Amino acid sequence: MSIELLTPAEMATADALTIAAGTAGIVLMERAGQGVSNAVLREAGADAEIRILCGPGNNGGDGFVAARLLRRQGRPVRVAVLGDPSQLRSDARSAFEAMGGGWEALSLDFVRSAPAGRVLFVDALFGAGLDRPLEGLARACIEALNEAGAPVVAVDLPSGLNGADGRMLGAAVRARHTVTFCRRKPGHLLQPGRCLCGTTEVVDIGIADATVASLEPTCFANAPGLWRASWHPPAPEGHKYDRGHAVVVSGPLATTGAARLAASAALRAGAGLVTVACDPSALIVHAAHLTAVMVRPVRGVDGLGEMLADRRLNAVLFGPGAGVGEGARSVVKRLLDAERAVVLDADALTSFGDAREHFLALSRAARGPLVLTPHDGEFQRLFPAFAGLDRLSAARAAARECGAVVVLKGADTVIADPQGRAAINDNASPWLATAGTGDVLAGIVTGLLAQGLPAFEAAAMAVWMHGEAGRVAGAGLISEDLLPALKLVVAGLAGEEDR
Numbered sequence: 001m002s003i004e005l006l007t008p009a010e011m012a013t014a015d016a017l018t019i020a021a022g023t024a025g026i027v028l029m030e031r032a033g034q035g036v037s038n039a040v041l042r043e044a045g046a047d048a049e050i051r052i053l054c055g056p057g058n059n060g061g062d063g064f065v066a067a068r069l070l071r072r073q074g075r076p077v078r079v080a081v082l083g084d085p086s087q088l089r090s091d092a093r094s095a096f097e098a099m100g101g102g103w104e105a106l107s108l109d110f111v112r113s114a115p116a117g118r119v120l121f122v123d124a125l126f127g128a129g130l131d132r133p134l135e136g137l138a139r140a141c142i143e144a145l146n147e148a149g150a151p152v153v154a155v156d157l158p159s160g161l162n163g164a165d166g167r168m169l170g171a172a173v174r175a176r177h178t179v180t181f182c183r184r185k186p187g188h189l190l191q192p193g194r195c196l197c198g199t200t201e202v203v204d205i206g207i208a209d210a211t212v213a214s215l216e217p218t219c220f221a222n223a224p225g226l227w228r229a230s231w232h233p234p235a236p237e238g239h240k241y242d243r244g245h246a247v248v249v250s251g252p253l254a255t256t257g258a259a260r261l262a263a264s265a266a267l268r269a270g271a272g273l274v275t276v277a278c279d280p281s282a283l284i285v286h287a288a289h290l291t292a293v294m295v296r297p298v299r300g301v302d303g304l305g306e307m308l309a310d311r312r313l314n315a316v317l318f319g320p321g322a323g324v325g326e327g328a329r330s331v332v333k334r335l336l337d338a339e340r341a342v343v344l345d346a347d348a349l350t351s352f353g354d355a356r357e358h359f360l361a362l363s364r365a366a367r368g369p370l371v372l373t374p375h376d377g378e379f380q381r382l383f384p385a386f387a388g389l390d391r392l393s394a395a396r397a398a399a400r401e402c403g404a405v406v407v408l409k410g411a412d413t414v415i416a417d418p419q420g421r422a423a424i425n426d427n428a429s430p431w432l433a434t435a436g437t438g439d440v441l442a443g444i445v446t447g448l449l450a451q452g453l454p455a456f457e458a459a460a461m462a463v464w465m466h467g468e469a470g471r472v473a474g475a476g477l478i479s480e481d482l483l484p485a486l487k488l489v490v491a492g493l494a495g496e497e498d499r
Ligand SMILES: NC(=O)C1=CN([C@@H]2O[C@H](COP(=O)(O)OP(=O)(O)OC[C@H]3O[C@@H](n4cnc5c(N)ncnc54)[C@H](O)[C@@H]3O)[C@@H](O)[C@H]2O)[C@@H](O)CC1
Pocket: 012, 015, 025, 028, 029, 030, 032, 055, 056, 057, 058, 059, 060, 061, 062, 091, 125, 126, 127, 128, 129, 130, 131, 132, 133, 134, 135, 138, 155, 156, 157, 181, 205
C-alpha cells in the first residue's frame, strides 16, 4: 500500500486535477463503485441481501454505482436515499439515474428490519465531504446500524468519521471493511478511526501517482518506505565504530532499570557501542546486570560534560527513571548544548511541566538533532495549548513550537517534525501497553541516531521497529521480551533470514 496519506481536501484536489486532465468525474465514480461492488461480493454471503444507504453527495453516488453493478450480478439489493434525490448533483445524479429506480427513502426501519445474519449493509452516506456533526435521521440510522451489529462495508470512510483526523463527528459507523480510493487518509490510521474502518482497502480509480506527488503530501503511514533508505546494515568491511556510540544517562540507584532497558534496546537497534552513564552510587547495580552494554560512573552534570568531551559519543538519551526536578533540568540544558543527537523522554520532559518557556528556549536552541518521546500525559504537561487538538495536529503543532521531532506515543503514535512532515504508526500491538516499553522505544531511537539517521527517520523507524518487535514477542509480552524480538526485526529489515 502507498505510504502517502491525503486529507479529504487534498483528495478533492487530486480528483479535480484528474478531471481537469480529461478523465470525467463519472468515470472515477464508476471505478469507485466497481471497487465497492467487488468488496461487497467478497464480504457478503452467497445469499445475503445487500442494503445500501446512500447520502446526498458523491459518496452516495458511489453507492448508486455499486447498487447497479451488484444487481447486474443478480444480487438482491435495496437502496435507501437520505434526502430528496431530485437535489442530487452532477456525478451522483448521473449514477442515480443510471441505477434506473428501485430505491426508497431512508428510514430507521430500513436498518432495523434487517433479519439477523442475512443482510450486509453498505454505508455510502458520507465520505470526504462530511463537514459537520451528524444529527437527525442520519445519526439515528448510524446508531441503529451499530446496534444491529450487521456487517457493514463503508465507502471511502465510515460515515461520521473525519478523514482528516480520525475523530468522530457526533457518531460514526463501525464498519467491518472500508473501501477507499487512490490513497488512505489520516483518519484511516488515527484512532478511533482505524478501529471504525475495520480492514481498509485502497482501490485504484485512475488518479496518477504524479498527480498525488504534485500535491506534495506531508503525512505518511509509518512503513519502511518512509525511512528504509536512510538506514544501512553493517558494511562487510565495517567495524563497530562506524555505527556510533550511544549514551544512556541513568537515574539514581533505586531507578536504574529503565536506563538498562533503553541501553540494551539501543544496542539491539544497531548502535556500535552503548554506555550507561550513572552516578557512582549506581555503578555496582548496573555492572552486575550489564554485559555488552558498558557502564561509566559520572559525577553530576559536570561529570557528564567531561564524558561528552569524547566526540565519538554521538547520541544521548535522558529521561527514563531520571527523577523529576532541577537536577534533570540542568542535565537537559547541558545535553542540548553539547552538539549531540539527543532523545528526551519521561522525567526529562516532566521536569519542565512548570517551566515550559524554559524548555522551549532550550529546545529551540538545541545544537544537535532532538527527539522528544512524550506519552499523552507528558505531552499535555509540556504542550497544554495543543492538548485539545487531534493527535496529528497536536504533534505537528508541538514539533513546530519546540523545533524538535515529537513522537506522540499511543495506540496510533504520531511522529512529527518542525517542518510539518508527519507519520502515523499503525503496527502497535495492544500488548505494548506495559511497563518499560517506552524506555525500549527511547533506546531504539537513540541507537538509530547513533548510526547517523536523521531525527525524523530515526524516530519513525524506531516506532515501527518497536511495533514489529511487539508483534514478534506476541501476547503476554513484557518489555524485556522486545529485546530479543528486535533481533528478528533488524534481520528482516536487513533482508536476511535470522540465523
Ligand atoms: N469525483 C470525485 O470527487 C470522486 C468522489 N468520490 C466519492 O465522493 C465522496 C466525496 O463526495 P462529496 O464531496 O460530495 O462529499 P460526501 O458525499 O461525503 O458528502 C457531502 C454532502 O453531505 C452533506 N453533509 C456533510 N456533512 C453532513 C452532515 N453531518 N449531515 C448532513 N449532511 C452533511 C454536504 O452538505 C454534501 O451535500 C468521496 O468520499 C468518495 O466516496 C468517488 O466517487 C471518486 C470520485
